[in-house]
Amino acid sequence: MACAGLLCGCASGVQNPSGVPVTVLKPDEQGFIAGSGIESQDLVAVTDRMARSLPGTPEIQNFNPPPPRIVLLPVENETRFPINKDLFTTRMRALLNSQAQGKIRFLARDRMTALEQERTLKQEGKVTSNTDPNVQEFKGADFFLTGKLQGLTTQAKGGVSDYVLYSFQLIDPRTSEILWENSAEVKKQSVEDAAYR
């Protein structure tokens, strides 16, 4: 009996053997499953900050004739975290479109293939058109909006620390001037269990 009692201690058990029910979290809060990488709360905080800052730029506010038209360029990822970079520009575009109330227009350059096909169909008379399809109506960009993610990783005995700098720029394509720039930075560290060191 004593032996059996002692060895019952060997049975290590499993925490939450039945699992944990689905937990709904806000995208701007840190969940209980986290690493030191780029997470939704970082994306939300960074894009919120950029979308608040951009419309106040004098070049945007005083653009004549309004509204200024912006093309999104792909974000450059120089961190150690592979990520779908379009998430940043997509969320910024959605915030600006919903909050700026037409003061800014984005051009759908990522849909150019479909747009050109549609125009060709109209030019060939295969589909109807309310305007003259031979007149060039695709807009050119007044500004480019782009960004860059850069990282710095530090390691020590116990774990890893990751710093990520998120910077976004509004560029005048005519002059190459950077008209607006803002940045946000996030630093995280995580400690490894000794079993994995």
Add this chain to the structure above:
Amino acid sequence: MIQFLRQFWQNAAAGLVLAVLAGCASVSPEEQARRDRVLRDYEGGLTALRAGDYATARSDLDAALLVLGANTAGDASARESRGYFNSESVKTFRGEPYERVMAWYYRAILYWMDGEPDNARAALRSAAVQDTDPENGKVQCDWVLVDYLDGLATAKLGGDGQDAWRRAETNARLNRPPPYDPRANVLFFLEMGRGPTKYAAGEYGEQLRFHPGSAPDPVAVIRTAGQTVRAGAFDDLTWQATTRGGRVMDHVLQGKAVFKGATDAAGTAAIVAGTAVAIAGNSNASRNAGMGIALAGLLTKVVSAATTPEADTRQWSNLPNLLSFAALTLPPGDYEATVEFQSPSGQTLVTRQAKFQVVAGRDTVLFLSDRNS
């Protein structure tokens, strides 16, 4: 008296066997399978990559890398594996550093294939972070291709990859990597042989050791579009597995082994002494005392038997032993390539063929192995 002692030891032995068998099956097979899932994803991902099933390879490797990216602090399975009465292999499998590096390396190839060289570079940088010095925790990445490809991606993205190239050149032991040609648009990722295998050494299997891998065909000869390129190996997984130094976990396992040995010896001594006292005792009190000592010895032996210092020898079993790479410049069009994996004497041991298309504005990435699965 002797009859009584015989009966006692028979019962005790039976109880011991039952208790050890019952008590130390600490993790259910279902739970252990869940903890081994990363291992299955590693192996499945690589098998799919070799078969050209890139969607499955992506899916499996992403599932594994999600676990690698998570924080392990507070991980219940890791805590259990450090305990005296659980083996190291009850922890959620993540692999040794060379296995983690390879997971990121293969994912980088897939990102590059998908036209995302910056995400490929990110994956390579995460690979580098896996290769740390356990003594001081500093990054000591000495994988030639991890640095070389980081620099190549940087150069292709318009940056300066020379720092990474210099690191790669410094660490090159087998072959010197060529200077970058940012115009090169056809990238051959090649691998040869069978990787190192783990085994447990030491009195109680507490030491993690490696049998070296082998690659009888360390040279790849690429023939395509009238060009012949000879690619030697740049990285050796056996070298990477065996030169990292000790693990923190090795100290934990050594402590378990010492505890197991000490409790075993103490238990034996107590049983012998207690039994002698019980037999020689001339009163009930002395016989009871002897029995008590023997029982304590028995319990100590049980504790020793239940202590599990064995090193974790679960391993990514289909890794290669050597990694190679070559970059060619070809105009847009459709091509066929033949890759001959050759012995050092020039004998072709394995031949692979690939059809590919080169398009303007992006790299064409080919992954070829001398293994099928």
